[in-house]
Amino acid sequence: MSWSFKILRVAGIDVRIHVTFLLFLLWIGWSHYTFGGVEQAYSGVGLMLALFGCVLLHEFGHAFAARRYGIHTPDITMLPIGGLARLERMPEKPGQELVVALAGPAVNVVIAGVAILIFDCRFDLRALTALDQPEVSFGDKIASVNVMLVLFNLLPAFPMDGGRVLRALLAMATSHATATQIAARVGQALALVFGFLGLFGNPMLLFIALFVFLGASQENTMAQMKDLSGNLRVSDAMVTQLVTLDERATLDDAVEALLRTAQHEFPVVDTSGRVLGILTRDGMIAALKRHGAHTPVAAVMHRNLPVIDEHAPFKLAFEMMHTCGCPAIPVLDRWGRLAGLITPENIGELMMLRGLKRSDELAVWRARRAMPPPLPRV
Structure with missing residues (x-):
């Protein structure tokens, strides 16, 4: 996640803090500090650090449960609204997703029970309602907040855990979609x-309503x-109709390729056709301003990108694109050479066309069902 930085690594998982x-x-x-001075500020x-420590442990619960099913968690990012464990993918089986969601x-x-x-x-x-009041003990605050975290997270709404629990239970009787x-x-x-209740003087509920509504829409999409x-x-x-850049090319060569094509992502390859990285249009423009036109593209390209075989399931490429945040995923042939690119744009176009095709097929099927049966032959 942008605007975040790593503070430590635990069990192979980076813990990041957002600005x-x-x-x-x-x-x-x-x-x-304005109410009680330095001592109150430290308190x-x-x-708040203790409460977010509980949230961090909550996210590690998801991560360790996912690891049980072979799913890696690259990082956990702490935000003002909570934590975000970035799993490589969600489990395919409903029972596994149920375990990960409840973890x-x-x-x-456990924290509330111990307290x-x-x-x-x-x-x-x-x-x-009195987290800043000294008359309420520290332990009571920790216990109460953890109980509320359980109740809030189990509300059946994406992207909270309760939404995933509900989906897992429903998926045991119907399709995942x-x-x-x-x-x-x-x-x-x-x-x-939440939004309706928030109109009566609670702006936090309005924020939660927006967060939940957008999260549910994104998950459904x-x-x-x-x-x-x-x-x-x-x-x-x-995408197979591609202009590639030689590893010895400069930004000047890349600009020329950008102007004569409609590409936004340019694979950088060696003499044998093996992919070394990707140079994006935005990266090209930024590098031109910073380094000049004679800079080698190999010095400013995106490196260490995940790659995928051309015969792999498209679903795998879709999940990789979603989790890695890459500008493009190089597709390799059986000899390990560049065969094409998977980009966010062509994924969106493909899904749109598939959706239209499915809608047409459904319309034809409904029309056929609505047709009267053929008259008997005399």
């Missing part, structure tokens, strides 16, 4: 309820696109 999270901590510290920031809230249940049963803390709704569509609609309905990809292979979707 807005630091700004949030500064705001917490300053607001407490407020310390409590995060289960961590908060309540062992340290004699208690769940108190008053603690949630249909289950996602139903769960997304439930989430959007809850978002409208992703699921429908994966469903539309069907049994396609990468070779069915890749």
Whole structure:
């Protein structure tokens, strides 16, 4: 995620902090300082770090559960609104997705249980509205917040854990795409309820409503696109009419190629046709301003991109594009040479055409069903 930086690595997972999270901590510290001085500022920031520590453990719960099914988590990013564990993919089997979705809230249940049963803390709704008040004990605040994290995350709305739980349960009886569509609609309905309640003086509910509504819409779109990809292979979707750049080419050569083609992504290859990287139009423009036209393209291209075989399922390329955030994915032939590119643009075009084709097929099927039966022969 852009505007974030790595602070540590745990069990092969990078923990990253978004810049807005630091700004949030500064705001917490300053607001407490204005009311109670330095001591109050330290107390407020310390409590917030402890609460976000619980959120981080929640995300590690998802990550470790996903690892059980062979799914790696490259990083976890801490944001002012919570944590985001970036899984390479979600499990295909509903039972596995159910375990991964419940693993995060289960961590908060354990934290709250330890605080309540062992340290004699208690769940108190008053603690949630008095996090900055010293008369409420630190333990009560931790226990209460973790209980609320469980309840909030289990609301059946994407992108929260409850939406994934609902989808997993529905997917046991129907298709993944249909289950996602139903769960997304439930989430959007809850978002409208949050938004309506937020109009009566709670701006945080308006923010949550927007977050949930957009998250549900995005999840539904992703699921429908994966469903539309069907049994396609990468070779069915890749761009093959490509202009490539030699590894010895300069930005001047790249600009010439940009002006005479409609390409936005240019593979950089060696003399044997093997891909070394990708130079994008935006990267080209930025490098021209910074380094000049005689800079070798090999010095400013995107390196270490994932690659995929031309005979691989297109669904795999779609998931790779979603998780890596790459400008393009090089497609290789059986000799390891460049065969084509998968780009966000051609994925979108393919899905649009597949959706139109499916709509036409559905319209024909409905028309045939509506036709009267043929008259009997005399």
